[in-house]
Amino acid sequence: MKTLAAQVITPEDLLKHWQGHRALTRRVIELFPEKDFFEFSIGGMRTFSKLVDELLAIAAPGLKGIVNKEVKGFAEESDKLIFKAQYLEKWDEATSEINQYWEKLSIEDFNETFNLFGQYEFPVIQNILYFVDNEVHHRGQGYVYLRALGIDPPFFWER
Amino acid sequence: MKTLAAQVITPEDLLKHWQGHRALTRRVIELFPEKDFFEFSIGGMRTFSKLVDELLAIAAPGLKGIVNKEVKGFAEESDKLIFKAQYLEKWDEATSEINQYWEKLSIEDFNETFNLFGQYEFPVIQNILYFVDNEVHHRGQGYVYLRALGIDPPFFWER
Secondary structure: OOOOOOOOOOHHHHHHHHHHHHHHHHHHHHHOOHHHHHHOOOOOOOOHHHHHHHHHHHHHHHHHHHHHOOOOOOOOOOOOOOOHHHHHHHHHHHHHHHHHHHHOOOHHHHHOEEEEOOOEEEEHHHHHHHHHHHHHHHHHHHHHHHHHOOOOOOOOOOO | OOOOOOOOOOHHHHHHHHHHHHHHHHHHHHHOOHHHHHHOOOOOOOOHHHHHHHHHHHHHHHHHHHHHOOOOOOOOOOOOOOOHHHHHHHHHHHHHHHHHHHHOOOOHHHHOEEEEOOOEEEEHHHHHHHHHHHHHHHHHHHHHHHHHOOOOOOOOOOO
């Protein structure tokens, strides 16, 4: 029988950590003026709505693939969302989907290799840390957009 | 005897994850033109050198406090660094300090509460995840600065 190596975070705490970040990102979306959410950008980068398209295409679909062991290509929504309210609704749907899929992950699953989106062949724990890091990274860009628009972003440690 | 709850990442992998992010941040520092590193900013935010001051004041000093169980206030460097090369040197010193302190952490330490900088009373694992998240967040801001300066940042997944 294989002994699991000593490890440092529980699945419950990791989910809480992830969803805490997602709650903060939701607040950043809320703070954008409707028009700027879809139009404002700096240095030729994507608008914040485009960045959120990416985040939505990663989180719940990525975890679904992991749980169902079903390798599917990365794809952003084909039917375009055109209001911020639709993004917030999608965001909340993803929040509960993530909670539901998470329940199905066993402790052993985290160390198994999964070919995320048919492109990233890594242990599941690394895929999930990547979801979080990628969101923090893009949200950090959103903070600059807000500041450039004269809007105070939420405190980073609010979750 | 208390059974440790099943957990999902080893200390070794968490250190690798953290240092991978730090290696990427180092490349972002390197990409800044000398002058812009100290002077460029958007929307009244801190320059990237100021953000790096914060990162340097958190990573090795924070971990040192955790390992020595010594509560010390947060303090950025008093003797100001004035060249980017000095920042890179400090960065590399911190890299090896972190590796050394990490060796001294036991698996139990990660779940113990520590009053980081005398302000943040959380389990050590949460403090460490905060170090990483905070760095990813500020580096994301650095990416926008680079783009605004017409410089391509490194790929986010490079570590």
